[in-house]
Amino acid sequence: DSPLVIAGKTFKSRLMTGTGKYRSIEEMQQSVIASGCEIVTVAVRRVQTNAPGHEGLAQALDWDKIWMLPNTAGCKTAEEAIRVARLGREMAKLLGQEDNNFIKLEVIPDAKYLLPDPIGTLQAAEQLVKEGFAVLPYINADPMLAKHLEDVGCATVMPLAAPIGSGQGLKTTANIQIIIENSKIPVVVDAGIGAPSQAAEAMEMGADALLINSAIALAVNSSAMAYAMNLAAIAGRMAYLAGRMPIKDYAIASSPLTGTVN
Template structure:
């Protein structure tokens, strides 16, 4: 139970979630997903629709062992995101996941930095929740918005660490900590993580999970990076549960002076 966690009543064995874009080959993607021991795979619905076929990663994976998290990547408006979310649910059903109502909600009108639209995300989330979706919104690291999304019924919140695909790491650490400390739903740090140490760091802060795509898919060796991320997430979770020592402003010897000559 140390490494498993729950989203909307569903239990998952791994706290490392993987994206499926940008891999150098289908073989690389399949091997990395397998070696990561992930439970949840996110797939852009638009890309899945266009590539489903004999060479498709969607078709190549064992969906009895993996949970599909359809995402609305590429949607710039509320209306687009809602329509694509519905299509994503249909793909999940075709894969045999009849009770899968999950959607990673992305509403992104900013084409340069790919920052999520907060108002559009909130509006789309409200609508999808009424349609019985389990909404996992991708958001800026905004503690106020994160709490609002939680209060309207989102199953989790997915704040970015830095711009998606940038590998810049933990640029919004203070805000991420505020979101984690005040959330009653899982906080899944998504976007910007570039190294295993960064994944471990946010897990040490108490994040429930991380979602990694580019850092694995574009690494020199994707399979090796997938293993490294898996171990880092586990180490970070254990460190969070173990509770670190308090910081001190002076040195303190590790052995006492008792009994010395």
């Protein structure tokens, strides 16, 4: 397998995680390790405001090993997201990642479903690309929007499987499949994955990577679930490369019976 390359940077792991919703910093630290991830997304606003559960969070990970993916969670408009993206870049620099220009772009006006705004996301993406960011936009699974984002120079697209934190699994497979078929940039399935089977399924479809947070953080045993997701992402990727058996309408015996024993 060739490694995952995003904006020229190479990663071995195809599973990204987050830092939110854990019951303790220790649990988060252990889960990040168990997940085998090399990219962790961090909500810039929550860190900068020391939101509950976010005190010292940015400092709690080993940024020599983990690549920070600042995100614009909590931004309702393109303007807000652009401002927060710039703060994110500063945050990454302060934590020692001088050349980190990654931003996970979230423009989310809606509080109930946390679904991203296609118009505001495209506007912000265009501006942030101009400012030199490697933009990873969180989007509804709309193949035409994905194409626009690729055209304006985004580093990946991150279509959602289901609403953030819902754990509903792959509810948008038909559209994600079309995005994968047509995308020249990595496709990272983000949000909604609730179980390793769903992580594996997304990878079997040919997704380049996954971002999973809630399903790990909210499991009864987070670090065990993190490790399960780690294995599942690898299993799904291997299966994609190994070439799965064709699906048959009927049964096929293990081999023709050429004789019988009595």
